[in-house]
Amino acid sequence: MSATANNPSNTTEQLSGARLLELYQTMVLSRYLDERVWLLNRQGKAAIAASAQGHEATQVACVEATDPSKDHYLIYYRQFAAMMALGTTPEEMLRGFLAKEDDPMSAARQFPLHGAHPRVDLFNFSNVIATQLPQAAGVALADKLKGSDAVTVVFFGDGASSQGDTHEAMNFAGVHKLPLIFFCENNRYAISVPIEKQMRVESVASRAVGYGFPGVLVDGTDVVAVHEVTKAAVDRARAGEGPTLIEASVERLLPHTTDDDHTRYRSAEDIAHMAERDPVKILSALLKRRDLLNDDSDAEIHAASKKRVNVATDTVDAEPYPSVDTMFDHVVDSVGGNF
């Protein structure tokens, strides 16, 4: 499949105007919650956060092309908007960031966005980079062996593409023609290491040919384009035609995490310039051009998101932390090898 040019103007029959507006609302809500989490970190309440600001369009659009009732999602720590798109509530997200007892992913044993989702098959076992790729190959292998038409999407960043596990996973997936989508969100920085110090090639997608399956490059700020290429990859996988490597080009609008300061390695011009590729603003402009949104309805959406986030913050802030007693649960099955 050839690379899709930056073409944000048209909706397609796969994505109606109404649905596009709903995706926009998800992105706005994600944006407000994302900002709130950052603020909670500055208040000393949320120990660590990785922002998806700049990645919202690509994550929401990718999820839209899949079927959460049967597909698998192996995420990494930056999939904030993908989690929102998969129906995670603001309360559930905040419980992870504030390390509260009812965190559904890991009961706050892990960093936020780690553990396993209560309703969809989304999981993230560690914050070791790229270990999820071979695991995703295993998940997809199992589906193939079962004859299931479920698809596995594994998310990773440009940094992860350097790890040996990435190569091993892509190699294995290619050999076995697995129903696996390698979804790379390339924001051109692995913490502070810029893309030109990470790879000699122009794009991560160009490596797919080395594994025997297609690689697709797409503008990650374009909801419609990302949705289109992902849908095509999903259809391929479900039809048994094997993996696809999708590389979505995005901007990381904030530093790597709340522990990072990107002014130490990015110029002021660079930081200002990338704000032009804000997917929330880009989609807002598109929707307004299509008369699906105007300033008033946009303001309403923003106000509703803000209010929603406030309610969630107040609620979760008052909840308890996990007690010491539960710390010992689930190390191993209590039966433990006694049959």
Added chain:
Amino acid sequence: MAFNIELPHVGESVTEAVIGKWLKAPGDTIEKYDPLVEVITDKVAMDVPSPATGILTKIFATEGETVLMGAVIAEMDTAEEVVVAPASTQSATSSPSASRIGTLVQGANVGPTGGAFLDTSLSTPEPTPATSDAGKGISSGSRSSLTRKKGFSPVVTRLAAEHDVDLDSLIGTGLGGRVSKKDVLAAVEHRRVSASTSYPRGIIAEGEDEIIEPTPIRRMIADHMVKAVSEIPHAWSAIEVDVTGMVEWRTANKERFESENGVRLTYLPIALSVVAGALRSNPRLNSNWLDGKIVLKKAINVGVAVAADGGLVVPVVHNAADATVTELAGVLDGVVPRSRSGNMTIEDVRGGTFTLNNTGSLGSVWGGAIINHPQAAILTTEAIVKRPVVISNGGNDDIVVRSMMNICLSFDHRIIDGAEASEFLQSVKSGIEAISSDSDLR
């Protein structure tokens, strides 16, 4: 309603911050959580959020100013009911003293992945009861087994063998009465110290002289005697007691007593009963000299000296003044044979406040016993001897044959003077002399 905005507490070791840029100005509408002002601590810049929705009315802290946490930095107007979390308790970090160890930098901290995150998640009280007892961690101390009551540890066995210590003679101060390494070493040291101070150097065995190696019990007795003699200034007093009535009583009641109670009837329980009563009325005889003070012991626990195989032992009859003669006879009947055969328990020898020694059973008519440290006195009852005695009747002096028994008191002259000693002896004498053949002694 006006509401004061304070600089929030943000961490245990941070007490102040520098005000940075104000992000809102007086007159601005502000919403809850909106960042109001940047503040900078040692390494961290953070934003202070608005605690409520309303209008910022006044700013008190200016950019560049250093402000203590908790100080009011601005004022706002709000219609909301503002709940302010109580301030976290501040604890100042104390720096270690030696500069080589280094000091802790206030406010410096490392977040989860290297940033400067200052954790406040535990600085506000829990809204609902949460944590139960902390620490189910397993320490190896809790795994170790101290189930052995009489076991000797490897090192105890070794030291006992090396120093020829009889472990069974030691009272253990370890858990459950265990003889510990400390106990063995203490016994060894005690023996060494005693040996170096009391035994003259350079005993030369000559020709057919026989050298006996003292048993551990004998050594202990020796040490105890030396301690008593060297510490307590002994003085002595004695008195004659006419025991004719007591003898007649015993003769008349011996068979009945022994068949009723199943125990032998000697003079000892009678003497013990009288002595215990005399101690009650003469409390200084029942005391200890301790750390420069006289401690009057409330309990009257009379030790009765018994000649056992290894040496003198002194089982204790507790609360002797509360017991009848019958009861005392019973107790003595149990404990004396036990003492002789070396089967005493800790309880048997514990807590004595006075000692009674029936040296008369061996024929002695006079005794200058050594006080059982740390008691105040010791009384011997000497042999009962029939003697011609002068009794005055009106103006006539008659010579009669009476059974006479000397009682001899050794006493601690720091606590007791001659007068008190004599009073005590008189109490005992009159108690015994009040007994006649038809006395109702219980």
Added chain:
Amino acid sequence: MSEQTVIEAVRATLQSEMRRDGSVIVLGEDVGSRGGVFLATDGLIDEFGENRVIDTPLAESSICGVALGAAVNGFRPIAEIQFADFVWPAINQLVGEASKVRYGTNGVKTAPMTVRIPYGGGVRGGLYHSQSIEVLFSHTPGLFVVAPATPYDAKGLLATAIRTDDPVIVLEHKRTYRLVKGDVPDEDYTIPIGKAEIKRPGTDMTIVTYGLMLHYSLQAAEMAAVNGIDVEVIDLRTLRPLDEDAIAESASRTGKALIVQEDTPAVSISSEVAAIIGERCFFDLDGPITRLGPPELPPMPFSPIQEAAFMPSPEKILAAITKLSEI
């Protein structure tokens, strides 16, 4: 009942478990038509096909990572690492990831996977075909580690490992594969993880051991018996969790403990066993806890005299038994 070597018992168990449960799959290098370099999987691909017996690329990290992914999506994968010396790239997926799946998801996800790893020396394997690797795994909460040394135990423990819903590392001493032959019942049975076994009861001292050293210790015990020393030999069988009760009961009863191990002693299984005995048997000990192991060198030299000098042997164990008995 039939007499089988350890490798025959392993192969038979893989076959019976794959017949019993269609979700059991095998993956690793050369496990397919080659039947595994030790023939542990010989014949399996013919019976179960290449969807259940998968020849993987030469990539240990993804062998274990793929196994983990398949394990959380309905299968019971048995990954084979061809030689323990090559497991190190997979430590990330095993110690870093698999061990924490259940804990890190608060029980929502579990990883019912098995990793079979031939280990150990005395086979002229040099520095990269002789290593003992049990320490890192045995240290890791969330993993089980077993080390069967007899055909009977190999079948029972491997069956349990496959049926356990958490990751189990199965360490098979490669020397025992063909060296040890024994009776194996035909019927299905399992041996619980976490239970040591007294392979030889005795009264004068306790040997605690596992793997190939079990057999050397038994030989040494027979020689010691001739000299009137009655040695009890305990086979740990499971390295995580260690059967502390069995270790303590025996050491307390005999009063002397000798721990025999092929792995280098510093910071090893024998260190942990010694600590357990010290903590629980202190008042019952009649002699120092003694460890017998190879010298602190990279295991192990290739040339024959040096390899023999490195490896513990029945004679070296007998010398240690004799010395301890004289204390």
